[in-house]
Amino acid sequence: MIAEEREEAVRKVVVGATGTPGSLAALHKAAAEARVRDAELWVVLAWQPPGGELGSRNCLGPAALAECRAAVVERLREVLDTAFGAVNPGVTLAGLTVRGTPGAVLVDTARDPDDLLVVGTGSRTVWRRLVRPSVARYCVAHAACPVLAVPPSPLQAELESVHRRNVWRIPLDLRELAP
Template identity: 50%
Template sequence: MSGHDALVVARVVVGVSGSLGSITALRRAGPLARRLGAELWPVLAWEPPGGDPAGRRSPAVAVPDEEWQRLAGERLLAVLEEVFGGRGPGVPMRALVVRGAAGRALVAIADREDDLLVVGAGRRGLQRPFSGRVRRHCLGHAGCPVLAVPPSPLESQLLAVHRRNAWHLPLDTRGL
């Protein structure tokens, strides 16, 4: 890139789910949007538990879509409050809650050449079947630059503590 080919970004679109990786991505996206003079678009995509086909077949999943939408909106607001507090991100922001698979929704929203899509990179070495699925979809299908934010070093420390504590039985304090 030559000196006069600076990256021009109008919107920083960031995937937010409430996971540690997405919170790290949002924490990176806010200051990035300020430096670039861009709008911040946090996006939380949701799907009914079990996906749409299960929702149509099973009466046990009889929660109306409006309720899932409301709950997703509350989750997004809680994450934004946790990350930015009452002060906000310091740039114009348009928070969105959309129904659909996260990767497809993010790519559909970040559809301009002057967008920057920010996603959490996930933990390295994790062998869960869906680990990294959103990131891989965005990297493979986005028509704009994608920034995959590595996890916070604190995330691995927190997980190590959780694993250690999961193997310990509660103390019996009745005799104390």
């Protein structure tokens, strides 16, 4: 590609969004980066049918897959509404729902070297590392473009701590609330 064609190519910032606090933080960071770079913001929600790809081959018919697709599109609308509400993000916004694993879908969507891929790192407890692989690590290892990994908000750690306290019914020590 010659330099003139490269300048005409649409630059994009690709971000994965699921609606978790970490993905919402990544979505806001991606919108800010898209404004700075004068690029389009592509919000991607990767999905797989219930039972994974093997399960869908044997059990799910076209009607069930269409219902899954419709539910994923609605989920993406909810995520964008939660992130931006009535406020315009200030950039051209494209929402994509793609069938596949999150890391592979994000890397495939951001395949141009001029793109920027933004991913949330999320909470990586030992248990989560064993159960679910890191999308951010996959993207950093396989992306053809720069990857911006957005760490979780410190408030998210506090929220998870409160949630654990509630699950285990541990009483709150009021001294923790004092500044």
